Amino acid sequence: MLPLQKYDVIALQETYTRAEDLVLPGYLGYSSPTECALVTCADIPCTDAAHPPGSPRAAIYVRASFAHHVVPTADLTGGPVECVAVTVRLRGTDTTVASVYVRPGNPWDARLIVRLTQRIKQNLLICGDFNCHRVEWGSRTSSRQGCDVLDAIRAAGLNLLNTGSPTFVRPSCTPTAIDLSVASPDCAYDWSTHPDTAGSDHLPIDILPRTERPADKVTYSVVQWSRFRELCEENPCEPHSFFDHIAACASGATIRCAVLPGTPVPDIKLLNLRAARRRAQRRARRTNKPAHWTIYKRLDAACLRHAKRLRRRSWISVCRALDEPRAQARGFFHQCCTPKHHASLPFP
Numbered sequence: 001m002l003p004l005q006k007y008d009v010i011a012l013q014e015t016y017t018r019a020e021d022l023v024l025p026g027y028l029g030y031s032s033p034t035e036c037a038l039v040t041c042a043d044i045p046c047t048d049a050a051h052p053p054g055s056p057r058a059a060i061y062v063r064a065s066f067a068h069h070v071v072p073t074a075d076l077t078g079g080p081v082e083c084v085a086v087t088v089r090l091r092g093t094d095t096t097v098a099s100v101y102v103r104p105g106n107p108w109d110a111r112l113i114v115r116l117t118q119r120i121k122q123n124l125l126i127c128g129d130f131n132c133h134r135v136e137w138g139s140r141t142s143s144r145q146g147c148d149v150l151d152a153i154r155a156a157g158l159n160l161l162n163t164g165s166p167t168f169v170r171p172s173c174t175p176t177a178i179d180l181s182v183a184s185p186d187c188a189y190d191w192s193t194h195p196d197t198a199g200s201d202h203l204p205i206d207i208l209p210r211t212e213r214p215a216d217k218v219t220y221s222v223v224q225w226s227r228f229r230e231l232c233e234e235n236p237c238e239p240h241s242f243f244d245h246i247a248a249c250a251s252g253a254t255i256r257c258a259v260l261p262g263t264p265v266p267d268i269k270l271l272n273l274r275a276a277r278r279r280a281q282r283r284a285r286r287t288n289k290p291a292h293w294t295i296y297k298r299l300d301a302a303c304l305r306h307a308k309r310l311r312r313r314s315w316i317s318v319c320r321a322l323d324e325p326r327a328q329a330r331g332f333f334h335q336c337c338t339p340k341h342h343a344s345l346p347f348p
Contacts, residue, residue: 006260009088010061011099013129013179013202019059028064031056032084032099033074045074045082057101058082058128071096076115080106083128085116095187096120100128110148113182117156124158125183125207137162138177149180158182161191161207169285170201171293181207196278199300217258222268228253267310273303 015022019029033045037052046054062068071085080103087096098116102108117124133139134146137160153160160182166175179202181191188210193203231249238245255268277299284292 008063008066008090009086009097011097011127012059012061013099013101014057015059016055016057018053018056019061022059024061026064027061028068029059029061030070030084030086032058032082032101033077034082044078047074056082056084057103058084058099060084060086060097060099062086062088066090071098071120073098073116076112076119079108081108081112083112083116085120087120087122093123095123095125098124098126098128100126100130102128102130102132104131107145110145110152111155113149113152113158114156117158117184123184123187125181125187125189126158127179127181127205127207129178129202130180131178133176133178136160137180138164138166140174140176153182156182157185159185159187161189163191165193165203167193167203167205168201169197169203169281171284171290172288175285179203179205181205196274196281199304217260219256219258222255222257222271223250224253224255224268267306270303270306270310273299273306277303 010024010027015031019031022029033047034056035041035044035054036046036048037054038046041048041051066088068086068088071087073083073085077083081100082102083098083100085096085098087094089095100112113126116126130145130149132146132149133141133143134150135142136150139146150160160180162177162181165177167177167179169175181189183189189207190210192206194206197203228249231252232245235245235249255271257271277296280292280296280299284296
C-alpha cells in the first residue's frame, strides 16, 4: 500500500514472517534473530542453523543495487527484544540502519541501545516499535521502561527524531507514540508520519535526509469516464463550441496525481477507496465512536480486496505476455547472454 519506489531502506516491525518469505521486488530482506520453532530449545535468540526458524518480529529491506552488509546483533539481544541491523553505503557514506521490536509487557535491558551504538561507531539510525511511553516523544504518560529508554538514548549520545505526533492508533484507545526513531548527532533527518495507517494500527514513518533534493515526480492524468458522460449531459453544448465543451467536460472529470518515475498509472477506484478510508479514519480518531470505526474497517477491507484484485490482474497480464513465443525466445536469449552476479555487495 506504500510507494516502495521512494525508499532506499525499509525497516519493518511485527512482520511475523521471515524476510526470505516476504519478498519485495527490487529489495533484499533480512530478518532479526529470534527464537526457533523447536520446543526443546530455550535459546532466545536461537543461532543454531539446524533448528527450524521461528517467526521474526523485525526486518530490514535494502534496495538491491546498494552495497550493504548485515551487522551481527544476536549477542546483543534476548528475551522480548529483537533487532536486525544493516550497514548501507548511501552516496559514498556508510550508514547503519537498525530495526528493533520489543514485545509488550516484558521487562528488558534498554542498554541495548548503548551496546548497539558502541558496536557501530559510525552513522546510526535506529527505528523500532519499543512499546513504551514517555511524554518526550508524544505519549500522554511516562512508563518506567520509557524512562530507561530515554536514559539509554542520552547515554548513547543519540538524538530523538520524533516530533511528538502519535504513531499508534487503535479503536477505543487514545492515540499514542510507541514507535521511536533515534540517530547519531551527525545524521540530519526530517521525521514525519503518514496521514493514515494504510490498514495497520501503526502510522508509517518517513525519515528523509534534510540535504536530499526532493525526487522528481511525474504527473498522471486519469479521466473518470462516467463523470465525463455526466458532465456532457448536464451542460448543454453550443453548436459553435463543440470542441471547447468536450475539453471542459474532460478537464472536469480528470484527476491529476504526481508520483515518482516508474510508478504505474494509478487506478481511479483505488485512489477513491484510499481517500474514503483516510477520511473515515480521521473521523473515527476524532470521535472515537464504534460506529465510525466500523465504517473505517469496512473501507479498509474494501481497499485491500481491490488492491489484491489489481495485483492478480497485473500478474495475469505478465503471464500472458510471457506465454507469447517472441517473449519466450527473448527471455532465453537474455539468460544466455547475461552473466550471473550477486546483488548484495559486502564491504569492509
